[in-house]
Amino acid sequence: MFSHRIEGLRPSPIRAILSVIDRPGMISFAGGLPATESLPEWSGSVSREILQYGPSEGEPALRAVVSAQLRRLGIDAPVERVMILSGSQQGIDLAAKLFVDPGTPVAVEFPTYLAAVQVLRFSGARFVDLASGEARGARLAYAVPTFANPTGSCMSDADRGALATSCLANGTVLFEDDPYREFAYDACDRTPVAARMTGGSWIYQGSFSKTFAPGLRLGFLAASEDLFERLLMLKQAVDLHSSRLSQHIVHEAVTGPDWEDRLDRLTAFYRDRRDTFEGALQRHFSGLAEWETPPGGLFYWLRLRTPIDTRELLGEALERNVAFMPGEEFYPDRPQSGTMRLNFSHAGAEEVERGLATLAGAVASHS
Amino acid sequence: MFSHRIEGLRPSPIRAILSVIDRPGMISFAGGLPATESLPEWSGSVSREILQYGPSEGEPALRAVVSAQLRRLGIDAPVERVMILSGSQQGIDLAAKLFVDPGTPVAVEFPTYLAAVQVLRFSGARFVDLASGEARGARLAYAVPTFANPTGSCMSDADRGALATSCLANGTVLFEDDPYREFAYDACDRTPVAARMTGGSWIYQGSFSKTFAPGLRLGFLAASEDLFERLLMLKQAVDLHSSRLSQHIVHEAVTGPDWEDRLDRLTAFYRDRRDTFEGALQRHFSGLAEWETPPGGLFYWLRLRTPIDTRELLGEALERNVAFMPGEEFYPDRPQSGTMRLNFSHAGAEEVERGLATLAGAVASHS
Numbered sequence: 001m002f003s004h005r006i007e008g009l010r011p012s013p014i015r016a017i018l019s020v021i022d023r024p025g026m027i028s029f030a031g032g033l034p035a036t037e038s039l040p041e042w043s044g045s046v047s048r049e050i051l052q053y054g055p056s057e058g059e060p061a062l063r064a065v066v067s068a069q070l071r072r073l074g075i076d077a078p079v080e081r082v083m084i085l086s087g088s089q090q091g092i093d094l095a096a097k098l099f100v101d102p103g104t105p106v107a108v109e110f111p112t113y114l115a116a117v118q119v120l121r122f123s124g125a126r127f128v129d130l131a132s133g134e135a136r137g138a139r140l141a142y143a144v145p146t147f148a149n150p151t152g153s154c155m156s157d158a159d160r161g162a163l164a165t166s167c168l169a170n171g172t173v174l175f176e177d178d179p180y181r182e183f184a185y186d187a188c189d190r191t192p193v194a195a196r197m198t199g200g201s202w203i204y205q206g207s208f209s210k211t212f213a214p215g216l217r218l219g220f221l222a223a224s225e226d227l228f229e230r231l232l233m234l235k236q237a238v239d240l241h242s243s244r245l246s247q248h249i250v251h252e253a254v255t256g257p258d259w260e261d262r263l264d265r266l267t268a269f270y271r272d273r274r275d276t277f278e279g280a281l282q283r284h285f286s287g288l289a290e291w292e293t294p295p296g297g298l299f300y301w302l303r304l305r306t307p308i309d310t311r312e313l314l315g316e317a318l319e320r321n322v323a324f325m326p327g328e329e330f331y332p333d334r335p336q337s338g339t340m341r342l343n344f345s346h347a348g349a350e351e352v353e354r355g356l357a358t359l360a361g362a363v364a365s366h367s
Numbered sequence: 368m369f370s371h372r373i374e375g376l377r378p379s380p381i382r383a384i385l386s387v388i389d390r391p392g393m394i395s396f397a398g399g400l401p402a403t404e405s406l407p408e409w410s411g412s413v414s415r416e417i418l419q420y421g422p423s424e425g426e427p428a429l430r431a432v433v434s435a436q437l438r439r440l441g442i443d444a445p446v447e448r449v450m451i452l453s454g455s456q457q458g459i460d461l462a463a464k465l466f467v468d469p470g471t472p473v474a475v476e477f478p479t480y481l482a483a484v485q486v487l488r489f490s491g492a493r494f495v496d497l498a499s500g501e502a503r504g505a506r507l508a509y510a511v512p513t514f515a516n517p518t519g520s521c522m523s524d525a526d527r528g529a530l531a532t533s534c535l536a537n538g539t540v541l542f543e544d545d546p547y548r549e550f551a552y553d554a555c556d557r558t559p560v561a562a563r564m565t566g567g568s569w570i571y572q573g574s575f576s577k578t579f580a581p582g583l584r585l586g587f588l589a590a591s592e593d594l595f596e597r598l599l600m601l602k603q604a605v606d607l608h609s610s611r612l613s614q615h616i617v618h619e620a621v622t623g624p625d626w627e628d629r630l631d632r633l634t635a636f637y638r639d640r641r642d643t644f645e646g647a648l649q650r651h652f653s654g655l656a657e658w659e660t661p662p663g664g665l666f667y668w669l670r671l672r673t674p675i676d677t678r679e680l681l682g683e684a685l686e687r688n689v690a691f692m693p694g695e696e697f698y699p700d701r702p703q704s705g706t707m708r709l710n711f712s713h714a715g716a717e718e719v720e721r722g723l724a725t726l727a728g729a730v731a732s733h734s
Contacts, residue, residue: 001506001540001568002597003468003490009600036419042612043412051406051580053398086453086584086606093605097489101370119604122464123370139368173368201368213418215611217453230369233376237486238460239453243610244582245409 004102008121017314017323027355029342030323032149032210032298035273036346038266039213042249054244056236058084058220062251066206066220074195075204077222083232086242088179088207088219092116092142094234095175095203096123098227099140107138111330111339113149113177116142127332135166140173146190147180147297150330150341154188154295164196173227174200179207179219182263185271186295194222201226208250210298211263216246270298270345273352277344280352284360288367289340300342301327306367307338316362322355371469375488384681384690394722396709397690399516399577399665402640403713405633406580407620413612421611423603425451425587429618433573433587441562442571444589450599453609455546455574455586459483459509461601462542462570463490465594466507474505478697478706480516480544483509494699502533507540513557514547514664517697517708521555521662531563540594541567546574546586549630552638553662561589568593575617577665578630583613637665637712640719644711647719651727655734656707667709668694673734674705683729689722 017030057063063082070077085091092115100106102124108117110129117127120142128134130141143163145155155163167174176194184190194204205221212218223231235241253259277300278293285291289302304310310326317324327339347355384397424430430449437444452458459482467473469491475484477496484494487509495501497508510530512522522530534541543561551557561571572588579585590598602608620626644667645660652658656669671677677693684691694706714722 001466001538003464003466003471005468006465006597009597009604011596011600031420033420036415039415039418041413041415042418043410045410046408048403048406048408051409051582052403053400053576053581086610089604090606097370098373099368099370101372104370115604115607122604171368209420214420215418217606217608217610229378230373230376233378237376237456237482237489238605239457239584240482241584243453243584243613245613245616246610249612 005122005124008124010118017325020318020323023321025321026323027321027347027351028323029344029347029355030325031346032343033346034210034214035269038269040253044249044252046245046248050244050248054241056232056241058242059244059247059251062247065251065254067222070204070222073192075192075222077204081225081228082220082222083228083235084242084247085205085219085221085235086239087209087217088177088205088221089115090235090238091203091205091219091221092119092177093238094231095140096120096125097234098230099173100125104140105134105138107135107141107172108332109143109148110332110334111150111327111336112142112332113144114329116177117330117332121332130163135172136170138170138172140175141167142175142177143193144177145193146178147183147294149180149297150299150325150327151301152294152297152299153292154190157189157191160189160191160193161196164193167202168197168200174202176202176204178204179210180297181206182211183267183270183298184296185267185274188295197224200224203227203231211266212250212253216243216250218242218246218250273344276349277342277352280356284356288360288363298343298345300344302340302342304338304340304363308363308366309337310340313362313366317359320358320362322358324359372489372491375491377485384692387685387690390688392688393690394688394714394718395690396711396714396722397692398713399710400713401577401581402636405636409616411619413615417611417615421608423599423608425609426611426614426618429614432618432621434589437571437589440559442559442589444571448592448595449587449589450595450602451609451614452572452586452588452602453606454576454584455544455572455588456482457602457605458570458572458586458588459486459544460605461598462507463487463492464601465597466540467492471507472501472505474502474508474539475699476510476515477699477701478517478694478703479509479699480511481696483544484697484699488699497530502539503537505537505539507542508534509542509544510560511544512560513545514550514661516547516664517666517692517694518668519661519664519666520659521557524556524558527556527558527560528563531560534569535564535567541569543569543571545571546577547664548573549578550634550637550665551663552634552641555662564591567591570594570598578633579617579620583610583617585609585613585617640711643716644709644719647723651723655727655730665710665712667711669707669709671705671707671730675730675733676704677707680729680733684726687725687729689725691726
């Protein structure tokens with residue numbers, strides 16, 4: 001009864017975790033959730049016009065703001081090639097539709113964002129490691145160069161250059177996903193890889209979920225001229241356009257006098273959370289795991305000294321009211337055991353201390 | 368470079384028309400736009416919690432309201448099998464992903480909603496006529512039984528029964544799209560076909576775009592037990608969840624004391640518009656075309672006495688500042704020439720008079 005593609009569809013582990021995450025007393029290091037206290041409140045009124053059908057590309061005023069911002073980053077993104085998305089997850093769906101047939105080679109980082117793997121796999125992608133020679137034959141290269149999900153790492157200047165060069169040389173389409181770039185705690189090169197694409201085909205996307213509010217479901221993309229119109233047709237076919245009210249509110253915020261201050265405050269807030277998390281990790285995990293301190297973003301990536309299957313560990317942890325993401329889930333194939341993604345932006349200091357102590361206890365019992 | 372599917376992607380004629388529709392002086396009978404003066408205004412405030420990530424299924428309170436409403440219509444739709452969509456266009460995308468491979472037979476009305484054709488074709492659907500014997504072999508049957516788009520017609524009681532029986536007998540999945548059901552101007556049977564599905568597989572979907580506001584992009588679906596979880600996984604993969612703010616506002620509206628009155632007022636308002644349109648049609652088109660008065664919905668469907676290609680007529684009409692939808696676009700194949708879809712909900716009386724006079728002039732010059 002179902003399409004062949006549906007065989008590749010698996011329930012996301014995020015969903016399984018989300019279903020228990022609201023349980024009273026649960027400490028969650030699982031999602032990439034902003035701290036709720038960092039979210040804005042909003043009040044205002046909306047005119048009738050904004051509630052009418054609107055353009056598939058998005059509101060012109062918001063597209064203009066995004067265009068200006070991307071151009072400051074060195075990306076060739078005139079307003080005509082900027083599109084507002086219903087969250088940047090949507091951009092991945094559009095790209096999968098545009099490029100991926102059953103068996104199409106797609107280069108990704110190993111590990112990489114699991115919901116990208118899910119969508120690309122559904123279209124039939126055959127995954128190759130972005131860091132390997134195999135990547136030369138890829139039709140599409142999906143990467144989160146700046147504060148990667150799940151590892152938190154920031155791609156070096158040399159690697160960024162090499163990625164752009166490889167895409168250009170091999171006719172690979174670059175798909176740069178950049179939701180975390182504003183949250184830089186330590187110095188590192190954040191020049192978008194898309195800014196180095198002198199020619200070639202590319203998509204660059206970002207999100208308002210982390211800088212403003214996830215519940216509005218808004219992101220944006222820019223793309224090279226050969227891709228934009230097709231992406232727009234696909235966007236129209238999936239939801240006609242994104243919520244105009246959400247776009248109105250985000251436009252109000254990003255053009256308001258407080259926006260830059262808000263980003264600074266948020267970054268300082270999350271840097272504090274990272275530092276708190278680092279301290280607690282050193283107290284509880286120094287004998288059990290290795291990690292690099294992430295220079296930005298929302299995640300720590302732990303490699304346990306004993307390579308236990310952390311999908312099994314998750315069950316035990318949830319029983320003790322601690323949630324995290326098993327690292328195995330972020331590998332398109334050949335998962336590396338004994339890896340964990342820990343989000344440090346959502347839980348407060350006391351919860352972090354208690355949650356990491358509990359988690360370390362569960363890990364130690366397997367060592 | 369592109370996926371094979373992309374060859375089936377064509378620019379929507381809606382987009383081409385939308386690009387000129389804001390031209391000053393343009394009278395539009397083209398879109399299915401609500402009258403802007405019928406849209407609500409909204410003011411209020413939103414708490415932080417509603418701006419956090421939320422469940423893929425949608426807000427529990429809104430799902431409960433939808434569930435209760437569908438049950439009153441006789442549909443087996445407990446809250447666990449109700450999902451909030453980012454507009455009902457999204458439901459078509461999800462169903463296409465779930466059921467359609469290249470060559471999969473899909474039964475639709477000839478003519479039918481053009482953006483459904485667009486999405487289903489992109490997945491590789493082979494279209495068969497719902498009214499023909501071929502429909503027995505279809506995996507999926509997509510229909511708008513109540514005030515169809517584009518014809519405005521209401522499926523008879525006998526035809527509704529026959530459709531349900533055929534789906535049940537042949538193992539065809541019923542996909543009932545029902546965005547216009549509230550706008551009934553004359554008596555007709557509106558019992559959902561999904562309410563007659565005693566067993567079998569089905570999806571029923573509706574929209575808040577017509578009853579409340581399109582700009583918020585919200586719809587909903589209910590589905591049989593064998594389909595719901597898979598649809599939910601697909602929904603999560605495309606946008607995680609729909610805007611929580613939109614859901615909050617719609618929930619406030621549909622549970623408010625004014626909701627039933629609003630629907631009554633809207634229906635009266637659109638009935639008036641239909642009657643005005645009918646009068647103007649009789650004045651200007653009685654020698655040129657045939658039509659049935661639509662008992663509900665938003666559209667008139669004209670069959671011209673001279674079967675000219677109305678796609679060519681459109682160019683002439685747009686030059687004279689009148690927009691409409693060529694009927695050819697609503698046929699998956701074998702388009703019937705000399706057909707036009709005219710929306711009667713958007714333009715006011717004076718514009719209708721002037722626009723139909725102009726359009727009739729353009730038609731007459733070809734006769």
